[in-house]
Amino acid sequence: MFNEPHPAEVKVISKRFGLPNSASIDTYLAHEGYQAFLKAVEMTPEQIIDELKLSSLRGRGGAGFPTGMKWSFIPRDNPKPKYVVVNADESEPGTCKDRLLIENDPHQLIEGCLIAARTIGCKLGYIYIRGEYRYLIDIMDKALAEAYAHGWLGKNIKGTGLDFDLYTHSGAGAYECGEESALLESLEGKRGVPRIRPPFPAVSGLYASPTVLNNVETFCSVPAVLRMGGQAYADLGTPKNGGTRLLCVSGHVNRPGVYEVPLGFPMQKMIYEVCGGIRAGKKLKAVIPGGSSSPVLTAEECDFPMDYDNYARMKTMAGSGGMMVMDEDTDIVKVALRTMRFYAHESCGWCIPCREGTTWLRKILTRMDEGTGRRADIDLIHELAKNMLGRTFCPLGDAAAMPTIAFVEKFRDEFEARLRETVVPVTSPDQLIAIG
Amino acid sequence: MTFSQATEKKLQDIWSRYPEGRKRSAVIPMLMYAQDEVGQVTPEMIAEVARRCEVTPLQVEEVVGYYSMLNKERMGKHHVQICTNIACLLTGGEELWQHAVKRLGIGHKQVTADGLISLEEVECAGACSWAPCVVDGYEYHHHVTIEKLDQLLDSIQKKVQ
Amino acid sequence: MSTPVTAPPALVNFTVDGRPLTAPPGTLLIDACKRAGIEIPAFCYYEGYSLQAACRMCLVEVEKMPKLQTACTLPVSEGMIVRSETEQIAKARKGTLEFLLTNHPLDCPVCDKGGECELQDMVFRYGAGESRFTEIKNHAPERQWSPVVFYDPARCILCYRCVRACNEGMGVGALGVTNRGVVSEIVPNKVDHLDCDECGACIDICPVGALTSNTYRYKTRPWEMQHVGTVCTHCSNGCKTTLGVRNDEIVRGNNRDRSGINGEFLCVKGRYGFDFTANEQRLTSPMIRLNGRLEAVSWSKALGFVAEKFKSVLAAGGRFGVAAGTHLTNEEIYYLAKFTRAGLKSSNIDHQRTGDVVTLIDALGGRQDVLATVEDLYNTKAALVIGSDLSQQHPLLAFQLRADARHHQAKIYTVTPGPVREANYSASSLEAPAGEEFAALDKLTESLKAEKELVILFGDAIKGDRVRQLVAWADGLGIPVKYVCLVDYSNSRGAVDLGATPNLLPGYQPDPAPGLSLDQILNAADLAVFWAVGANPLRGRELAAKQAFVVAQTMFLDETAQRADVVFPSASAYEKNGTVTNVTGQVQRLKAAIRTMGTKTDLEIIGLIAKEMGLATVAGVWTHDAVFKEIHKNVHGYQVPLPLLITGMAAMTQPVNGGVKVDVRVDEIRSAGDTLFTSGELGRYSKLLTSVPEYPGALYKR
Ligand SMILES: Cc1cc2nc3c(=O)[nH]c(=O)nc-3n(C[C@H](O)[C@H](O)[C@H](O)COP(=O)(O)O)c2cc1C
Ligand code: SF4
Numbered sequence A: 001m002f003n004e005p006h007p008a009e010v011k012v013i014s015k016r017f018g019l020p021n022s023a024s025i026d027t028y029l030a031h032e033g034y035q036a037f038l039k040a041v042e043m044t045p046e047q048i049i050d051e052l053k054l055s056s057l058r059g060r061g062g063a064g065f066p067t068g069m070k071w072s073f074i075p076r077d078n079p080k081p082k083y084v085v086v087n088a089d090e091s092e093p094g095t096c097k098d099r100l101l102i103e104n105d106p107h108q109l110i111e112g113c114l115i116a117a118r119t120i121g122c123k124l125g126y127i128y129i130r131g132e133y134r135y136l137i138d139i140m141d142k143a144l145a146e147a148y149a150h151g152w153l154g155k156n157i158k159g160t161g162l163d164f165d166l167y168t169h170s171g172a173g174a175y176e177c178g179e180e181s182a183l184l185e186s187l188e189g190k191r192g193v194p195r196i197r198p199p200f201p202a203v204s205g206l207y208a209s210p211t212v213l214n215n216v217e218t219f220c221s222v223p224a225v226l227r228m229g230g231q232a233y234a235d236l237g238t239p240k241n242g243g244t245r246l247l248c249v250s251g252h253v254n255r256p257g258v259y260e261v262p263l264g265f266p267m268q269k270m271i272y273e274v275c276g277g278i279r280a281g282k283k284l285k286a287v288i289p290g291g292s293s294s295p296v297l298t299a300e301e302c303d304f305p306m307d308y309d310n311y312a313r314m315k316t317m318a319g320s321g322g323m324m325v326m327d328e329d330t331d332i333v334k335v336a337l338r339t340m341r342f343y344a345h346e347s348c349g350w351c352i353p354c355r356e357g358t359t360w361l362r363k364i365l366t367r368m369d370e371g372t373g374r375r376a377d378i379d380l381i382h383e384l385a386k387n388m389l390g391r392t393f394c395p396l397g398d399a400a401a402m403p404t405i406a407f408v409e410k411f412r413d414e415f416e417a418r419l420r421e422t423v424v425p426v427t428s429p430d431q432l433i434a435i436g
Numbered sequence B: 001m002t003f004s005q006a007t008e009k010k011l012q013d014i015w016s017r018y019p020e021g022r023k024r025s026a027v028i029p030m031l032m033y034a035q036d037e038v039g040q041v042t043p044e045m046i047a048e049v050a051r052r053c054e055v056t057p058l059q060v061e062e063v064v065g066y067y068s069m070l071n072k073e074r075m076g077k078h079h080v081q082i083c084t085n086i087a088c089l090l091t092g093g094e095e096l097w098q099h100a101v102k103r104l105g106i107g108h109k110q111v112t113a114d115g116l117i118s119l120e121e122v123e124c125a126g127a128c129s130w131a132p133c134v135v136d137g138y139e140y141h142h143h144v145t146i147e148k149l150d151q152l153l154d155s156i157q158k159k160v161q
Numbered sequence C: 001m002s003t004p005v006t007a008p009p010a011l012v013n014f015t016v017d018g019r020p021l022t023a024p025p026g027t028l029l030i031d032a033c034k035r036a037g038i039e040i041p042a043f044c045y046y047e048g049y050s051l052q053a054a055c056r057m058c059l060v061e062v063e064k065m066p067k068l069q070t071a072c073t074l075p076v077s078e079g080m081i082v083r084s085e086t087e088q089i090a091k092a093r094k095g096t097l098e099f100l101l102t103n104h105p106l107d108c109p110v111c112d113k114g115g116e117c118e119l120q121d122m123v124f125r126y127g128a129g130e131s132r133f134t135e136i137k138n139h140a141p142e143r144q145w146s147p148v149v150f151y152d153p154a155r156c157i158l159c160y161r162c163v164r165a166c167n168e169g170m171g172v173g174a175l176g177v178t179n180r181g182v183v184s185e186i187v188p189n190k191v192d193h194l195d196c197d198e199c200g201a202c203i204d205i206c207p208v209g210a211l212t213s214n215t216y217r218y219k220t221r222p223w224e225m226q227h228v229g230t231v232c233t234h235c236s237n238g239c240k241t242t243l244g245v246r247n248d249e250i251v252r253g254n255n256r257d258r259s260g261i262n263g264e265f266l267c268v269k270g271r272y273g274f275d276f277t278a279n280e281q282r283l284t285s286p287m288i289r290l291n292g293r294l295e296a297v298s299w300s301k302a303l304g305f306v307a308e309k310f311k312s313v314l315a316a317g318g319r320f321g322v323a324a325g326t327h328l329t330n331e332e333i334y335y336l337a338k339f340t341r342a343g344l345k346s347s348n349i350d351h352q353r354t355g356d357v358v359t360l361i362d363a364l365g366g367r368q369d370v371l372a373t374v375e376d377l378y379n380t381k382a383a384l385v386i387g388s389d390l391s392q393q394h395p396l397l398a399f400q401l402r403a404d405a406r407h408h409q410a411k412i413y414t415v416t417p418g419p420v421r422e423a424n425y426s427a428s429s430l431e432a433p434a435g436e437e438f439a440a441l442d443k444l445t446e447s448l449k450a451e452k453e454l455v456i457l458f459g460d461a462i463k464g465d466r467v468r469q470l471v472a473w474a475d476g477l478g479i480p481v482k483y484v485c486l487v488d489y490s491n492s493r494g495a496v497d498l499g500a501t502p503n504l505l506p507g508y509q510p511d512p513a514p515g516l517s518l519d520q521i522l523n524a525a526d527l528a529v530f531w532a533v534g535a536n537p538l539r540g541r542e543l544a545a546k547q548a549f550v551v552a553q554t555m556f557l558d559e560t561a562q563r564a565d566v567v568f569p570s571a572s573a574y575e576k577n578g579t580v581t582n583v584t585g586q587v588q589r590l591k592a593a594i595r596t597m598g599t600k601t602d603l604e605i606i607g608l609i610a611k612e613m614g615l616a617t618v619a620g621v622w623t624h625d626a627v628f629k630e631i632h633k634n635v636h637g638y639q640v641p642l643p644l645l646i647t648g649m650a651a652m653t654q655p656v657n658g659g660v661k662v663d664v665r666v667d668e669i670r671s672a673g674d675t676l677f678t679s680g681e682l683g684r685y686s687k688l689l690t691s692v693p694e695y696p697g698a699l700y701k702r
């Protein structure tokens, strides 16, 4: 399923989405499929990495780390087997793009993995798909079977002498398993608790072996980079922010959907042109720009070219590309509460500040929402979130703290309004004693 | 413990995906598919998966406790999951949840008396641009309205009659 | 032994709170600081176990690093500048404690851990005493997981120490973590109960009162106890145990100060098996058989009666037979052996032999430094276990090897009649029926030749000439080899070292007039006196000499006491000051923790008999100090450094064979086959041991 495309889109990785039978290998092969891999076979690993570096492709999973650099960290002289792992855990609230990539164009992902395998000298890879996406696992399994049948996976792929096996792996419901080291633990059959880093997956990943781990969209962008050439790909975006990416727009816009736009695409244009503006003629109140972990932007702040550097300048994050648009009627306290309920539910429980902090905040926010909050609670929410920030075992704690801090700082009046709603006028001295 | 032929084939297929000595990797997917057949995670299933994956039952137990899709209690034949996370919240997910709770008379992770339907308020299901969303088992329903939810529940309830 | 001279690794220079420090590369900052006296708070970090970085208490500022760093995972590096106590850090720690206390009960006064709780101490140090948390705390009921272990999820701070102690330290893996987030909790391996070694390590390592022991909980407060460091009396490994004593009652055992050869390791026997001392069947009065029944009499009457009998038998040239206990102190054994030979003019003295130390010492023919210490087992690059279920029979030695494998990647080889726990981490585990070990050893020869060094631990299957064969085989490996001859009891080793054998005088000097072995004594029809000192040789056996006068020094009315004509109630090892020698030949000091009214130490009883017989000058002074001095002076191999002993450490003996071949009576050497849950004569009097579901357990089972 996907929405109507918009003319302002630049379709690179989503260009096959509308084609009939777009998920089939025949369609893929008829539309440049696996050509980039054949090109990669002719290149040295260094050349491939150079192309990626030139493309300034940055990770689409959340942290935006330069992909070429990440791949270059794989130690060549390590005698251990190497692995390719695809992060298709997609559970960051607001994000629904990896799903489309697999549903509509699974072979593109396989080709991205093949190129990674060729680059690092790897024979085995896994696609970790969140358990809820069972139908996608079926689609992916079918595509993998096709790729095997056509000789694009398995032994001596297309006579190149390269071997590569690729399998799906089902998750079982845990946001934390999107975090790369927790994902690896989960892939090894354990609780999804992150690992101490360093070492990073590139050095010690799956089965303590060097591992390339990227988001679905990142892998899907790799064939395009090789096909177009790194420079041409980079030129689609802004300096140091190469190419295009999928933005998942949701909430109060007229045409929510997943749109592929170049990096640096103006946010105003996204909301008002591509997505047709705010529903029912309402006014914009705020945007959560990159998934629930990214700090909220007020309507006034929603006017900048959307690339990694500019998100950072706005003190928020490009994250996973999940843009949640909120109109003037939106209850920010409710949104803040719902966000914290999510993190409290998903905290793995490993470290104290995240485990206890998210739950405590959830409890206070619940009270605020129910109208029994106290004035001191507003500062307490802010302070507790600050006490989590930067002190937790993995970034989930930060992901819970950052948006909370922003909600309180930018919409303090809404929190205060919640207090006023419940002020009981004092009519007798007895009441004062009772309140204490 | 024995499984239907189809499930057994699936379990063996999963098992074969991981390198020798790394069979523990199969624990989570195996539990998922075994649960689909049995309807819940049972102690026997834990022991069976532990045996096949060369780990202790405790190591499987630890995993079962962690993942929210693995249920030790039996859920309904139709496990109806309603997302109320931000994007769905903004588009009526909470109203859908309230409606379902009222209509079925059950709450979060509870099952109707006839064992037909269970409800779960879930975290972001990955359908934000087509919110609000309801998932019946593994089947996604997008842009759900109260009418559409009623139709879904009607059709589930009618199927049995 | 010459160690090759290698350049010591260059030290790393770094600064903490302005103090320039150095440490070997790879040292974790938290350890480096600790060694310099800078304490960094930690809940989850525990030296020796895997890193967790879960509690976030150890955060420090490191220059050039934007975020606070966990000192427990950060190795020191050259030029690193660290600040461990700043306002930012104090705030972070206070904040974390405040988070922790949201769900932790604040009822310290009624908590079993009060007064020795790390959380309590930490809150005292960083504040966060008053809470801004006004919500309802999570609550879950307390659970009993075994006769010793209770778990209170509400108090658990999820530091995962217990899980690691069980998985890594014990190799058992009976504890895990279930659920997620704030409702996470620790779970036992059998859903609602534990199937494990019941060692209690999890309880001891828990920083808070989440895990408590049934034997101690709510009995007393830590500051109301005296803490007496002594040596466990159950098996031969010689773990130091610190007994918590109140009103002459032992209420708990642990070794949390990590002193002694075992660090804080203790098995179920060392930690809980002290309760036999308080068993109501303890004898507290001497008894004499009158008209076929044992009747309580005074000490002077019983002593006089025995002395008279001994004197008349001695005068008549009658035969004495003496069985020495394997739980006696070195001093008692030495004194008994001396008195038997010099006073009673007999060498008919023996003990229940469980390993062939004698032949090993002889086969090694005076080589030095070839007997491994407990510490060697943690440092050796390779070890070979023959014919013993080490985790069951020698839990400390097994613990050492496990730690060696974990920390130093040591290679462990086992050749045993059945499956053993060591197989879980061993380089090779072969099964061979008793008697067929050498065929299996041949298969290992090539791999072992490639090792840099080896410690061989062997059980009772290797005895007599097979010991010589083993040493010859090991010599052929061409690598340095050390040995441990496995014996069973707390002073089995002392018994051989100090002359409780019919053909060896103390220090392995040949007895010019060898006497009867234990079997021979029991079978001698003409025996006039049978004297069992802290031993129960008549359990399941008959004394051939129906007419023999039998004297038993014992804690309980055991089988030997039931046959006795006179019974003396003796003190236990926890009621004595003396020394014992463990399986590896290391001497340690016992310290009396309690007194049981009505009993005397075996040393005193022997001395008083000697005195009554008018042989006091022959036997010498019956105090442990005086006898120890004599041993230290006279017994070859026992010239151990005294400061070590006095400070409660273990001193290695250097036994050397006197050079004369002796008949070791191979058929009388056999291990008692005790498991983790049995303890020779003592186990059945420990209610705790007999109450665990694993009692008595079986060998060669994982
Ligand atoms: C709590 C948490 C959840 C995450 N979830 C996802 C996810 O669902 N999908 C994803 O691709 N990356 C996720 N990430 C980011 C990954 O850790 C990792 O950075 C990413 O997969 C790397 O791929 P990339 O370089 O291609 O972006 C998550 C990170 C955190 C801290
Ligand atoms: S029971 Fe104690 S040792 Fe175990 S995790 Fe909880 S607090 Fe830590």
Ligand code: FES
Pocket: C041, C042, C043, C044, C045, C052, C053, C054, C055, C056, C057, C058, C059, C070, C071, C072, C073
């Ligand atoms: S001691 Fe470092 S995080 Fe717990």
